[in-house]
Amino acid sequence: MAAITAELIGRTRRVYEQEKQPQVLLLASDYFSKLTEGEYKRVVMTLGHKELKAEHKNGRLLDSGLLSRGTAEQLYLAIRLALAETMSRQIxxxxxxxxxxxxxxxxxxxxxxxxxxxxxxxxxxxxxxxxxxxxxxxxxxxxxxxxxxx
Structure with a gap:
């Protein structure tokens, strides 16, 4: 039973990562750019490492842990708003x-x-x-x- 449950959870996670995550990151990037008034261009999840990064307007990728507290909170707000939007498309x-x-x-x-x-x-x-x-x-x-x- 535990093996079946683990497999189902794994499949659900893969579907989410393949189908929903790109939508979330695109929308979060748009929101993050607006929140930072163009200082940051997009939100990036590095493949295989599951690290969240922010792309500065100069093209440099910064690990989210290196952002100032205010900018990090803007990033997490952008992600929460994007998740809410993509998860509630019907209503x-x-x-x-x-x-x-x-x-x-x-x-x-x-x-x-x-x-x-x-x-x-x-x-x-x-x-x-x-x-x-x-x-x-x-x-x-x-x-x-x-x-x-x-």
Missing amino acids: SLPLLFDDLFVNFDESRLHAALGLLGELSISRQIVMMTCHKHVAEAAARMIPTAAVISV
Whole structure:
């Protein structure tokens, strides 16, 4: 039974890697470029090594572990958004974020809110924060945002 389960899990993983991962990486690259305002061009998963890298606008590949904390968080946000988009093509599920921008400076915050504003056209996005400047920036940058204080 364990051998059959392991085989099925392995097949599922291979199907995901061959069919879904390229879509995820392409979309994550687009999102990452937007989030970094063109500083990074794409997200790369090196074949065989399973290492996540970011391609800088100068063409240099950087291991994700060498990115600054803010840039690494932008990378992981891009991947999460891409996964959500590719996994819910048939139905747009809402996205829920809790204090997502804790380590973002002002330019990163504005880039992220710009992207979330674009994505909010086709899906509901709920963001929770205890940071007043984040709520104020979201209200300014996303005209359709409903800011609710509790």
